[in-house]
């Protein structure tokens with residue numbers, strides 16, 4: 001792991017007020033943007049650099065649902081379980097996705113290709129039910145073939161690899 005990149009992120013956030021309390025959450029957000037999750041060496045280095053207890057960083061990372069402490073899948077599928085999506089059948093869709101992938105929400109397939117997570121409202125309730133795959137928003141309204149999204153991603157993946 002390139003700890004220099006972590007240092008750059010920290011420096012960017014602490015340059016304005018070097019003696020002040022460090023903006024921990026934005027720092028963690030930027031680290032996660034860089035790696036797609038918060039690897040332990042990154043957290044340890046950040047704690048050391050900021051002189052804050054490592055347990056505090058873990059406390060923040062586990063409190064906010066947006067932080068990940070495990071690597072995501074190559075394709076990360078975030079199914080919205082907010083109220084509008086729930087009413088429009090998100091729990092049934094979750095079951096279909098879990099069966100299709102052979103994993104439960106919060107897990108990653110053994111080949112590391114697909115991760116599945118439940119998330120809160122993603123802000124486009126009019127499209128409910130909604131799934132977000134790698135920042136792409138898909139409305140599943142009236143779509144019975146939810147598993148096809150996985151097949152499409154697998155095909156995309158095969159095209160890229162060949």
Ligand code: FES
Pocket residue numbers: 080081082083084085086120121122123124125126128129130
């Ligand atoms: S509840 Fe799913 S997008 Fe708002």
